[in-house]
Amino acid sequence: xxxxxxxxxxxxxxxxxxxxxxxxxxxxxxxxxxxxxxxxxxxxxxxxxxxxxxxxxxxxxxxxxxxxxxxxxxxxxxxxxxxxxxxxxxxxxxxxxxxxxxxxxxxxxxxxxxxxxxxxxxxxxxxxxxxxxxxxxxxxxxxxxxx
Numbered sequence: 001x002x003x004x005x006x007x008x009x010x011x012x013x014x015x016x017x018x019x020x021x022x023x024x025x026x027x028x029x030x031x032x033x034x035x036x037x038x039x040x041x042x043x044x045x046x047x048x049x050x051x052x053x054x055x056x057x058x059x060x061x062x063x064x065x066x067x068x069x070x071x072x073x074x075x076x077x078x079x080x081x082x083x084x085x086x087x088x089x090x091x092x093x094x095x096x097x098x099x100x101x102x103x104x105x106x107x108x109x110x111x112x113x114x115x116x117x118x119x120x121x122x123x124x125x126x127x128x129x130x131x132x133x134x135x136x137x138x139x140x141x142x143x144x145x146x147x
Contacts, residue, residue, distance in 0.1 A: 016086070016102065017095040023087035033088035040083055071119070093145075100141040107134050 027036035090098055117123030
């Protein structure tokens with residue numbers, strides 16, 4: 001089961017540059033990255049609703065949803081920002097630079113989330129080896145962009 005999880009997460013990551021390229025083509029065809037993002041979310045919503053109905057999952061109750069912290073409702077906004085940025089910047093930066101910057105941003109935010117134990121993560125201090133890792137990723141972004 002661990003290997004299946006690793007494979008699925010790897011494939012999800014591998015789809016990011018493909019999704020960015022596809023959404024940038026949709027942005028060009030629709031006239032704007034925000035249209036492309038919106039259309040992408042509509043297609044994704046329809047796909048998830050289809051899976052939801054095929055699996056016959058019960059609807060969450062209103063009281064159950066009210067228990068979610070306010071921050072939990074911002075994931076869709078973050079997703080919209082992410083997908084729009086990907087669609088807008090993919091043709092300007094190229095796949096490698098785009099994803100190197102995304103990975104760098106993810107690692108920096110991950111360090112902060114771990115350090116403060118925020119958003120449901122266990123608390124783990126920022127250590128020198130972790131900082132060196134982030135600096136190496138930043139150096140990689142610079143090398144990818146320059147060469």
